[in-house]
Amino acid sequence: MTHLFTPLTIKNMTLKNRIVMPPMCMYSATEEGMATDFHVIHYASRAVGQIGFIVVEATAIEPEGRITTHDLGVWDDEHVKGLKWITKQIHANDAKACLQIAHAGRKSRATDRPKAPSEIGFEGYPTPSALTVDEIKEIIEKYRQAARRAKEANFDCIEIHAAHGYLIHEFVSPLSNTRTDQYGGTQVNRNRFLYEVIEAIRSEWPLELPLALRISAEDYIKEGLHPALWAEIINGIPHGYVDIIHVSSGGLVKVPIDDYPGYQLMFAKKIRKETHQIVIAGGLIEDPVMANGVLESEEADLIFFGRLALRDPYFPLKFAQRMRYDLTWPVQYEKSKK
Numbered sequence: 001m002t003h004l005f006t007p008l009t010i011k012n013m014t015l016k017n018r019i020v021m022p023p024m025c026m027y028s029a030t031e032e033g034m035a036t037d038f039h040v041i042h043y044a045s046r047a048v049g050q051i052g053f054i055v056v057e058a059t060a061i062e063p064e065g066r067i068t069t070h071d072l073g074v075w076d077d078e079h080v081k082g083l084k085w086i087t088k089q090i091h092a093n094d095a096k097a098c099l100q101i102a103h104a105g106r107k108s109r110a111t112d113r114p115k116a117p118s119e120i121g122f123e124g125y126p127t128p129s130a131l132t133v134d135e136i137k138e139i140i141e142k143y144r145q146a147a148r149r150a151k152e153a154n155f156d157c158i159e160i161h162a163a164h165g166y167l168i169h170e171f172v173s174p175l176s177n178t179r180t181d182q183y184g185g186t187q188v189n190r191n192r193f194l195y196e197v198i199e200a201i202r203s204e205w206p207l208e209l210p211l212a213l214r215i216s217a218e219d220y221i222k223e224g225l226h227p228a229l230w231a232e233i234i235n236g237i238p239h240g241y242v243d244i245i246h247v248s249s250g251g252l253v254k255v256p257i258d259d260y261p262g263y264q265l266m267f268a269k270k271i272r273k274e275t276h277q278i279v280i281a282g283g284l285i286e287d288p289v290m291a292n293g294v295l296e297s298e299e300a301d302l303i304f305f306g307r308l309a310l311r312d313p314y315f316p317l318k319f320a321q322r323m324r325y326d327l328t329w330p331v332q333y334e335k336s337k338k
């Protein structure tokens, strides 16, 4: 029976367990988007703690695509050195490293003139300017360059951030995209930006390497996106281009979300069933028994633990103890193993 410590191979990447650290912005980069000592310590600690798959926080493909002026960046070749330093430490502790590449779109606080598909602001944010087709093409090229840099920095996987109301999500959703050109007007056109971003990334990121897509499967508003539509959008991606769907929810519009342990699981289950993709699920899951239940019942293939990983980098060691699973501890800490 599959459990949290069952390995999983996805293309050329073998994860030693099913425990995922989801991307979490630390807003601790320099104003030039460079990684700092903090990032290396932060990610290495989670790898020492035996998280198998570490998704490094939203990392901007251009300065105007940052959420804040202290986001990590991957828009310049100069960023590669710091990112490589992070992957080296993750790899040294036998975990796999994934880089979430992102553009904040209309939710950028790093620029006075945020860019978006249409001039529709997010509540409490300035009205963005609508991207021209030439600007859209330039952004797609920046995703391609970001993928090249992620490869140079030795990441095992790239995750495209298409969730939480940021640029790609804004293109896909009818609530934030009212364009009438080839990037809007119909769902097929609204999906075009995402598909072109994937194509561009794949021109630098070989098919034998895994590519993940993070989505907000549910917008929590009737006129927005829902899991069945996302499943259709995912099924429209050329076979083998995307290998992992990382299911989150919300963020496009300000609406109250009733969250409770596992509140996003039903979305993950539906996406998995309708796309046959490898799915990462989570959301307020902090209990290994619950996580094992999700894996056993094949609702998802991997489980993410976000805030738990911030609170306790070593939680997988405790999970193993609780499950009476004989986990190999980091050699330096073996004497403390109970």
Ligand SMILES: Cc1cc2nc3c(=O)[nH]c(=O)nc-3n(C[C@H](O)[C@H](O)[C@H](O)COP(=O)(O)O)c2cc1C
Residues within 6 Å of the ligand: 022, 023, 024, 025, 026, 057, 058, 100, 161, 163, 164, 214, 248, 282, 283, 284, 285, 304, 305, 306, 307, 308
């Ligand atoms: C401090 C913080 C920063 C986050 N940054 C990102 C991010 O960069 N990209 C992303 O897709 N989600 C981000 N998230 C959402 C998390 O990845 C995760 O989906 C969320 O915390 C719910 O999981 P949890 O209940 O296990 O914490 C962030 C969450 C937190 C708490």
